[in-house]
Amino acid sequence: MRNAFCSTLVGFAAKPDFVFLTGDLGFQALEPLREEMGGRFINAGVAEQNMVSVAAGLGKSGLRPWVYSIAPFLYARAFEQIRNDVCLHGIPVVLVGNGGGYGYGVMGGTHHALEDYGVLLSLPSIRAYLPAFDSDVSEIIRHLMETEHPAYLRLGISEQPAWLTPPPFAAWRHLMHGTGPTVAIAGPLAGGILDALHESGISADVWLVSELPIQALPPAFVSNVQRSQYLMVIEEHVRAGSFGQMLAHQLLLAGTAPGRFIHRTALGYVSGRYGSQRFHRAECGLDPASIVNELTGVTVS
Amino acid sequence: MRLTPELLLKARLRLLRMHYESKVGHIGGNLSCLDILMTVYHEALGSLDQFVLSKGHSAGALYVTLWSLGLLSDADLTSFHKDGTRLSGHPPPRSIPEIPFGTGSLGHGLGLAAGLALGKKLKGEGGRLFCLTSDGEWNEGSNWEALTFIRHHRLNITLIVDLNGLQGFGNTCDIADLRPLAAKFRAFRLETLEVVGHDVPSLAEALGHASQGPLAVVATTKKGHGVSFMEDLFEWHYLPLSSESYRQAVRQVTSLCATHSAVLS
Numbered sequence: 431m432r433n434a435f436c437s438t439l440v441g442f443a444a445k446p447d448f449v450f451l452t453g454d455l456g457f458q459a460l461e462p463l464r465e466e467m468g469g470r471f472i473n474a475g476v477a478e479q480n481m482v483s484v485a486a487g488l489g490k491s492g493l494r495p496w497v498y499s500i501a502p503f504l505y506a507r508a509f510e511q512i513r514n515d516v517c518l519h520g521i522p523v524v525l526v527g528n529g530g531g532y533g534y535g536v537m538g539g540t541h542h543a544l545e546d547y548g549v550l551l552s553l554p555s556i557r558a559y560l561p562a563f564d565s566d567v568s569e570i571i572r573h574l575m576e577t578e579h580p581a582y583l584r585l586g587i588s589e590q591p592a593w594l595t596p597p598p599f600a601a602w603r604h605l606m607h608g609t610g611p612t613v614a615i616a617g618p619l620a621g622g623i624l625d626a627l628h629e630s631g632i633s634a635d636v637w638l639v640s641e642l643p644i645q646a647l648p649p650a651f652v653s654n655v656q657r658s659q660y661l662m663v664i665e666e667h668v669r670a671g672s673f674g675q676m677l678a679h680q681l682l683l684a685g686t687a688p689g690r691f692i693h694r695t696a697l698g699y700v701s702g703r704y705g706s707q708r709f710h711r712a713e714c715g716l717d718p719a720s721i722v723n724e725l726t727g728v729t730v731s
Numbered sequence: 732m733r734l735t736p737e738l739l740l741k742a743r744l745r746l747l748r749m750h751y752e753s754k755v756g757h758i759g760g761n762l763s764c765l766d767i768l769m770t771v772y773h774e775a776l777g778s779l780d781q782f783v784l785s786k787g788h789s790a791g792a793l794y795v796t797l798w799s800l801g802l803l804s805d806a807d808l809t810s811f812h813k814d815g816t817r818l819s820g821h822p823p824p825r826s827i828p829e830i831p832f833g834t835g836s837l838g839h840g841l842g843l844a845a846g847l848a849l850g851k852k853l854k855g856e857g858g859r860l861f862c863l864t865s866d867g868e869w870n871e872g873s874n875w876e877a878l879t880f881i882r883h884h885r886l887n888i889t890l891i892v893d894l895n896g897l898q899g900f901g902n903t904c905d906i907a908d909l910r911p912l913a914a915k916f917r918a919f920r921l922e923t924l925e926v927v928g929h930d931v932p933s934l935a936e937a938l939g940h941a942s943q944g945p946l947a948v949v950a951t952t953k954k955g956h957g958v959s960f961m962e963d964l965f966e967w968h969y970l971p972l973s974s975e976s977y978r979q980a981v982r983q984v985t986s987l988c989a990t991h992s993a994v995l996s
Contacts, residue, residue, distance in 0.1 A: 449853065470853060475883075480842040480876035487846015490831055493853065495846075510836060511873075515843060518824040518833055 431567050431585045431618075432459045432528060438568040439496070442575060443467045449488050453478045453499035455528070460498070482508040485523045486515035494522065494575065500534065501527025501543035501584065505550055516580045517553040523581075524574050525550075530560065530584035530617060531666030531696060532710035539704075544696045546584060548671015551643050556580040558642045560617045561599075563590040566640060569599035586666075587707075589621030591628065601641035602648045608633035611660040611728045612688070614651075615639070616673040619666055619716060626718030632725050644676050652686050658730040659689035666716060669695045692724065734773040734931060738799060740988035742769055743957060744981060745808065746795045751977040753812035755820065759954040759967030761792040763895040764863060766929045767950055768796040771861050771891070774931075775938035779858030781847055783832055785840020786865035786893060787821035788968075793830070794818050802829050838871025840864060841890060845877050848886035860888040861938070867898025870907050878919050885944040890921075892947070893928060895954040897965040916947040928952035957984040 436459055442448050443466035450463060451472045464471045474481035478499055485495035497504065504527050505512065516523045527543055534541035547558040557579060561567045567585075574581050590596065597603050605624055610633040615623060620638045627634050635654050655661050661681075663674035674693040681687050700713040711717045715724075746765060750758045764786070771782055784793050794811065797803040803818075810816040817826045821835030832843045844862035851858050868874060869892070881888050892912060896903055904910060916923040924937045928950030937948045954968070955961025958980040972980065 472849075472884075474880065475876075477876035477880065479838075479873040480845070480880050483839055483842025483873070483877070484846040484849060484880065486832070487843045487848070488850045488853075489846075490843075491847055491850025491854065493850050511839065511842070514824075514834075514836055515832065515839055520825070 431561060431564055431588055434564040434567040435526070435571070435585060436460055436463050438571045439463050440466050442571070445575070447493045448575070449493050449495045451481050451485055451495060451497045453481055453503055455499055478503050478508040479511050482511035482523070483515050486511070486519065486521050489516070489521035489523050490519070496524040496526060498526040498528070500541055501529050501546050502541065505543070505546050505582065509549065512550065513553055517556050520555045520579060522578050524583060525581065526583045526585065528585045530586040531619070532707040533586050535706040535710070536704050539699060543584065544666070544668050544698065545671060546667070547582060547642055548667060550582050552671065556582060558582045558584060560584050560640045560642070562588070562618045562620045562638055562640055563596045564588040565596055566599045584617070586618040588618055589625070591621055591625040593628065594624065599640065601639065601645065602651065603638045603640070604650065605638050606634060606636035608635040610634050610658065610730055611662060611725055612651075612654045612658045613637065613662045613664065613725070614677060616642070616665040616667070619664065619711065622718045623664065623721050626722050627725070630722045630726070632722065634725060639673060642673060642676065644680050647680050647684060652684060655681065655688050656686055660728060660730050661688040661690070662692040662694070662725065664694045664716060664721060666696050666711065668698070669693065694721065732774060732932065732935065734769055734935070736988055738773070739766065739769055739931070740985065742795050742799045743984045743988070745798065746791055747972070747977060747980050747984065749795065749808050749811050750791055751972040752809065754971045755812045756969040756971050757788045757791065757820070758970070758972065759897070759961055759964070760786065760865065760893070760895065761789045762956045762958065762961065763928070763952040763954045764789050764893040765792040765795070766931055766956070767863060767891055767893060767934060767952070768792050769799065770931055770934045770938060771863070772796050772800060774935040775861065777858065779856065780861065781831060781858065782861045782863075783834070783840045783844040783847070784822055784830070784863055785834055786837065786863060786868055787834035789893075790818070790820060790822045793822060797829055803827070837865070837868040838873040841874055841877035841881070844888055845881050845886055848881070848888050849884060852884070852886065858887070860886070861891065862888060863891045863893060865898070866892055866894045866896065866909070866912065867903050867906070869909050869912060878916070878921070881945045882919055882921055887943075888945045889938060889942070890945065890947045891938070892949045893952050894949055895952045897954045897963065897968065899968055901965060913947070913949045916949070921945050921947045923947040923949060925949045925951070929956055957987045959983060
């Protein structure tokens with residue numbers, strides 16, 4: 431997604447209020463943006479706390495700052511600056527975290543973003559965007575260039591199946607219609623799971639969620655949960671502050687709790703060993719094979 | 732000078748009254764920087780300039796300074812620290828137009844001022860940022876990040892340090908000794924001036940110093956300035972005023988003003 435991210439932003443490079451700050455990251459990805467933006471592309475150095483405060487000041491000046499780093503270096507290192515300087519003031523700063531979930535793989539735990547949107551969505555006025563496919567990135571960027579609230583953009587790697595033409599970006603998208611269990615997935619791991627479900631012949635009803643917090647549950651989703659009485663939620667994020675918790679809360683408030691609720695999440699470092707994103711997902715039961723295995727043979731009323 | 736001794740005395744007495752009536756502490760650090768804030772607002776700030784208070788625990792001195800300019804009302808000050816007030820114990824985000832940022836956790840203001848200054852630079856606007864930090868606040872790593880940034884980008888910021896030598900739980904030199912702070916700023920290649928933070932004419936001259944790029948003004952002050960039983964005692968970082976100590980403080984600052992009138996006028 432980083433290339434889609436950069437090429438879309440290059441299209442906005444001439445926008446006079448657009449300012450891009452990076453925490454000294456972007457090698458072999460953001461060079462074209464740097465070329466196009468000139469003085470409005472700022473390498474703020476390895477100093478994320480100051481970078482976020484500076485972005486708040488730029489936003490207060492009427493400019494539209496975007497701040498980029500490896501996800502945890504931004505949301506974890508500069509959390510207080512995000513909380514006090516950006517969110518308490520409701521300044522439209524866009525925080526871009528690369529490497530959502532286990533995206534940095536064998537680089538290790540310091541580089542993983544397993545609690546990012548849970549942490550950030552505890553703050554006022556911020557919204558989180560989780561593109562699943564490369565085509566989502568450009569639509570989200572166009573949207574975020576105009577929004578009046580702080581935002582977090584979690585970049586990962588698109589796993590769009592060859593057979594799928596994704597519907598236009600929306601907070602909720604109904605990607606696969608089925609008569610079996612209801613499945614709600616947040617983030618780009620949806621692509622691989624969708625592909626495996628497609629192959630398996632399981633008649634799952636699959637929804638993709640790409641914007642949090644949940645503003646309203648789509649009526650068709652609620653009907654589907656009522657029909658199947660079986661909901662599986664999948665996300666590359668720890669349970670605390672997760673999409674699954676938000677969704678369960680919303681369903682309870684709506685009086686539509688399903689009979690079965692399965693929640694697959696990031697579990698940290700199960701074996702204490704490190705590997706690729708695929709390795710960590712498999713350890714957490716987030717890989718397509720584990721999901722298909724869980725759903726095989728599930729009968730719904 | 733627009734800032735007369737009478738106006739300074741009026742502000743100092745109003746600050747004491749506000750803290751006394753609201754039964755809140757932080758009076759020591761407010762008295763150490765009131766002269767600085769009054770000088771910034773009455774002598775230095777131009778129409779395109781902006782000010783960021785990084786030492787948010789001196790909100791009282793900022794509120795009184797804004798009051799001295801007619802930007803906050805007497806009723807506003809009377810509500811200080813009370814339920815339903817706009818004037819929280821540290822500057823609030825959003826609710827007072829003249830205060831661009833809510834601050835209180837230390838080590839944020841200089842980065843915020845850097846963003847405002849960079850915004851001016853990118854938009855080709857004139858004007859300068861003034862930012863007041865405490866000295867204990869230089870324990871914060873984020874300040875040193877911001878210092879590097881403002882020098883590297885040669886931003887038009889005047890950084891003022893209220894060097895009162897005391898912080899929340901002791902003397903700054905006993906906790907994490909940063910002396911000599913002015914030399915450290917110079918080592919970061921900032922033009923740095925050192926003044927007495929209660930010598931208003933010298934302060935005004937330093938704040939008006941023509942500088943292209945960042946300027947540091949290290950202002951030596953006394954915590955609890957003007958009140959003998961508070962001066963240089965760190966407990967006045969926190970203690971509220973009793974009725975007796977309030978009356979004594981009023982007598983002392985009034986007499987101090989009479990002594991300084993000749994110098995200022």
